[in-house]
Amino acid sequence: MTEYEQAVLPLGDPLAATETADRGPGGQPGDPLQNGSRSPLESTGALLAQLDQWVELGWLRALDRALAGFLLELEPDSDPALLLAAALVSHQLGHGHICMDLAATLAAPDLALSLPPEGQQAAPAALLPSQLLAGLAATDWLARLAASPLVDSCAAAPESPLVLVGQRLYLRRYWRYEHEVMAALHERVSRPPTPVNGLFEGLAELFADTGQGEDQGGAGDDQPDWQRLACALAARGAFSIITGGPGTGKTTAVVRLLALLQSSAVAAGQPLRIRLAAPTGKAATRLTESIGRQVGDLAVPETVRQHIPATVSTLHRLLGSRMDSRHFRHHAGNPLPLDVLVVDEASMIDLEMMACLLAALPRAARLILLGDKDQLSSVEAGAVLGDLCRDAEAGHYTDDTVAWLESVSGQSLAAAGLRPGVPGQHALAQQTVMLRRSHRFGANSGIGELARAVNRCDVARAASLLGAGEFADIAWRRMNSASDPAFAALVVGRDNTPGYGLYLRQLQALRPAAAAPGDLAWEAWARTVLATFDQFQLLCAVRRGDWGVEAVNVRVAALLQGEGLLPAAQGWYEGRPVMVTRNNYSLGLMNGDVGITLQVPLVARSGISQAQLRVAFPRNDGRGGIRFVLPSQLTDAETVFAMTVHKSQGSEFSHAALVLPERRSPVLTKELVYTGITRASRQFTLVTTRAEVFEQAVATPVRRISGLLPR
């Protein structure tokens, strides 16, 4: 690994990169072009000075500037246009883009940096990328890059740190990940389909109870049973994707698929080794619960049921994380011991993880990805599921696929409104199914209606749904200021909402009175308090500012303390909810795990029982156990009355309240709003100070740049 590659880890939260702009100007150095000095595109000294200025302003990360410096050390004659491109590519990674498209950058150069968002204080007098790049044509930039020994533009310099593919510039490591993912998927989807004995009968039996259901997502009544089709396609291939919004039955379909596959394997005397995984501990716990329920309801013999796993591991644990290393115990040389792998919440898988997962998968094993393609992408670079599901909505099934699906499912696809597929051009689409009917959010659900409107970028419909009061399960609370009493009412839990008052009152009321230290009653109490805490969650779009995670956490703690619900609002105190921010393998805690600080009695060395603070975390083993951890052991944890929408992925709350900042920001996209809304299972509240911030977000779909286009 190169020095720079070591420096680039961890890449960090794209929010942090963008939000640096929230901090405003950090100085106003002069414009190098105005000063009569040489253009930064002609002099490496001037270019580095320009990058330094952008770092000072918070427009560029120090890491991005470090890459330019590192490349200059490697190649002292480097062209400044190359150093600029390298710093911008590095910066794009911080925004989740795998590479930088040179033509797109020249078309909108100022988007290449974390510039102060529109509507914020005036930008300082500094040279903008648009001014710097004004005279540079894409062909010239490409030629200057291609001429550098640091750039591999035709696989002739396999060690060069940058790779140019067409007009996309990559850091080599990310180009390699993308290349590996594309190659592995291409190989899997190009294999001839596996014949599955008794598929027609198996599907008919497993889906005997599922009718068409009511039309809940704009899909007509003559729609086929998409779950049955998903099951069929996944049964025949080495790779498949089942995508769909919340409650569309992804888990239900996959549990039936596992029953189908395992039934014939058990009958043949060779049960399959099946593993289930999810990107985060929270998602793994949720899937463990729903899989457990569904496996219990399966109409299959006990011998089959017992070979369907009921517990879900995190991807890191499955692959075998190693302390302080990005390498896993399982890789191409030491593949995973399994035959079928199901990964849920696949929208959270970043490109690097996907490359590692595919490398560690035995060739003969099946991989099935489940996820909602419309959710926010991973925090780290890449939008793998979104890219892979590009054709999901339109279907793009070839005539052969349609004929095969109709024959094994006994259903017609004629009225499904799909677009035709071209053999060889839509290879991945042949193994992808989009579930279109929500069984959780029906036609009477405001949450479902709102999520669908936001997903379509239908600003007017979304605003009218929230404003009209037509649905009791969605509400819009407009705040006048950070100290608006309506916000206090929401978080404390007045006006018939649980807020955070509910779990805190429960914590006091249900505390075991007569239980001794170590008594299971303490665990039961902790479990109840944790479950009640999950009933309400504030989700913020940004970290900084009056309505960012940091300030909201401080404000909520103070409000709860003011109500007498918390003993303190700082440091460690009983009732403090915390989120782990980094995997801790020795404690068995994963990034994203949420615990609550409780006073529990412990027997001290003296033999006297004392109440001490411990943080209670649910165990991720599906058995509902609790792990009590000393606060001092939690070095990477933060208060979580509010969490970012990014961090909430894979979680579900009875009542989710999405808090938007008072100013527009590039991180406010329709995917962020959609993800926030779909975290709510019963009640959703939008909290804003300015309506146009919500409207602008809904009108802005995100686009991550990558070259992941397997056909």
Ligand SMILES: Nc1ncnc2c1ncn2[C@@H]1O[C@H](COP(=O)(O)OP(=O)(O)OP(=O)(O)O)[C@@H](O)[C@H]1O
């Ligand atoms: N075909 C069906 N007919 C009736 N109910 C169904 C059907 N499929 C799923 N359900 C029910 O809908 C609910 C959601 O199903 P499931 O958990 O499989 O969806 P999901 O897409 O995995 O949800 P999530 O958004 O949590 O990932 C469950 O209660 C399930 O029993």
